[in-house]
Amino acid sequence: MTAALSCRAVSRNFGALRAVDHVDLAVRPGARHALIGPNGAGKTTLFRLITGLLRVTDGQIELDGRDITRLSEVRRARLGIGQTLQHASLFASMTAAQNVALAVRRHERGVIPVVPVAERAVWTRVEALLAEVGLAGRGAVTAAALSHGERKQLEIALALACRPRLLLMDEPAAGMSTAERVALATLVRSLPESMTVLFVEHDLDLVFDLASDVTVLSLGRVLLSGTPEEVRSSPEVRQAYLGSTRDEPLFLPRAPGDADVSAG
Amino acid sequence: MITSPAHTGRYLAVAAVVVLAAAPFFLAPYATTTLTRMLVFALLAASLDLLVGVTGLPSLGHAAYFGVGAYAAAWFTKNVSATGPLPLLIALAAGGAAAAASGWVAVRTAGVFFLMLTLAIGEIVAQAAETWESVTGGSNGLYGVPATRIADTPLGVAGVYWYVLAAFLLGFLVLWLVSRSPFGAALRGIRDNEPRMRALGYPTRGYKYLAFVLAGAIAGLAGGLLATQQRLVTPADLGFTTAALALLAVIIGGAGSLWGPCLGAALVITVRDVIGPDLGGHGPLLLGLVFILVVYLLPRGAAGLRLPHRPARTRPVDREPEQVGQP
DSSP, rough: OSSSSEEEEEEEEEEEEOOOOOOOOETTTTOEEEOOSSSSSSHHHHHHHHHSOOSSSSEEEETTEEOTTTTHHHHHHHHTEEEEOOOOOOOOSSSSSHHHHHHHHHHHSSSSSSOOOHHHHHHHHHHHHHTTTTTTTTTTGGGGGOOHHHHHHHHHHOOOOOOSSEEEESSTTTTTOOOHHHHHHHHHHOTTTTTTEEESOOOHHHHHHHOOEEEETTTTEHHHHEEEHHHOOOHHHHHHHSSSSSSSSSSOOOTOOOOOOOOO | OOOOOHHHHHHHHHHHHHHHHHHHHHHHHHOOOOOOOOEHHHHHHHHHHIIIIIOOOOOSSHHHHHHHHHHHHHHHHHHHHOTHHHHHHHHHHHHHHHHHHHHHHHOOOOOOHHHHHHHHHHHHHHHHHHHOHHHOOOGGOOOOOOOOEETTTTHHHHHHHHHHHHHHHHHHHHHHHHHHHHHHHHHHHHHHHHHHHTTTTTOHHHHHHHHHHHHHHHHHHHHHHHHHSSSSGGGGSSSHHHHHHHHHHHHHOOOSSHHHHHHHHHHHHIIIIIGGGGGGOOHHHHHHHHHHHHHHHHHTTTOOOOOOOOOOOOOOTTTTOOOSSOO
């Protein structure tokens, strides 16, 4: 079976620093694949290499068996790579609904018309997407006036509007309240089987709750790739995270609302 | 969606058009001519606003396309035909073509680089107007432009006014419709967050280019109106001063609203042409004071609408690595 996404010996240098170092990653179609690792492991850089915001120094990236290494970010988006960013990146002066409409129009129409045709279908889909991510009734609120959690939800609506084949989520739960995290987990679980999800997350409870596969990065390299159980019981992973092999519980439950603000 | 403020806006727009159309009946010819100049400058400011306020591209060279349109219309009227609206169509096409040629480079830059590049384009065109004497008449400009004729009758003061008003309304309507369309929403998206637009699959450079060409074409049309009204075009009409005054009108009026910059243009022309002469050449000083007052008291301009909102950059630049070594 062709992997939905495969990275082969992907590397990226920033000057003398090798942020991503010969990373091999195969994401099964329909997987809920988590990417974890300490800060500075190269998770976000790897994401940017996949979306095309950054170019690889070396290696190859394939989407459904098609080489996309040299394609622009715009082309990759059109081929079905959707993304939500670590820090919600929205159109601040527009309402939530207008934000989503931009994504819907580009996906459903392709070329954006100067004459407003079939706008009703666009707004119907916008309403449905807002409801799907839990923002029903918030469509008229300016993006800048939404709460942090709501902005993250809106990010997801923008990504889903493009009906991505591969959805990349960079720390979707960062800064979310416990209730919002539960809603996020429910949302991710409800995504269609055909959609492959690759996500970076520091909340390991959420990771082990959602993920079908987990890849651990450390200092730009793949430390381990496997099922959540394999990762949970690996001494190497423990070493990388805690710098010790002492026999203590690796993944402590986090306090509710314990936002992760340390990530670069 | 449709609320009473939208209706109020529509009534105000209709009332403004009616008052403008009737103005020559109760204004002295001199005042009518001043109002004509305001309309010309308002169309230039509105076209600049499509770049500055809607797309988020602050241009310092927009007067170049205004000038190209003015020269094209004046040359055409002198040498080919003075029958309206032919010179205006030529001006529109010339402004659009000049913007299409120079904008290709300009939209590849952003921020200060865009400012500097458009400034350079403006200066190059102004220099060309000075030196290409066989066509532009050099520093004397193109003078003795015949009056525009409609149905073989040369237009008088009121006739020119209505002619300019009709062209202004058409040009403004095009800008308004584009800005309100899905395409205009995409331009606003670029203004707010261009990287995000690319992540959504928008080829943003193409959108900016189209906006640049359209703004240039409408500026060219405004230039054609200038040639019609002044019947004289000089290099001063397309220099940096004009570009800066247009930008001033946009900021005073409120960037992004399109109608606000028209009010700004009216204010700029009033200060420069009506009050300025009584101040013994200190008009620009007064304009400077007005600008400072507006920026301090009405940061969103007279239209009260938002200036281009620039959220903090949320995606680090290419060279910035992740933090390293923090377990």
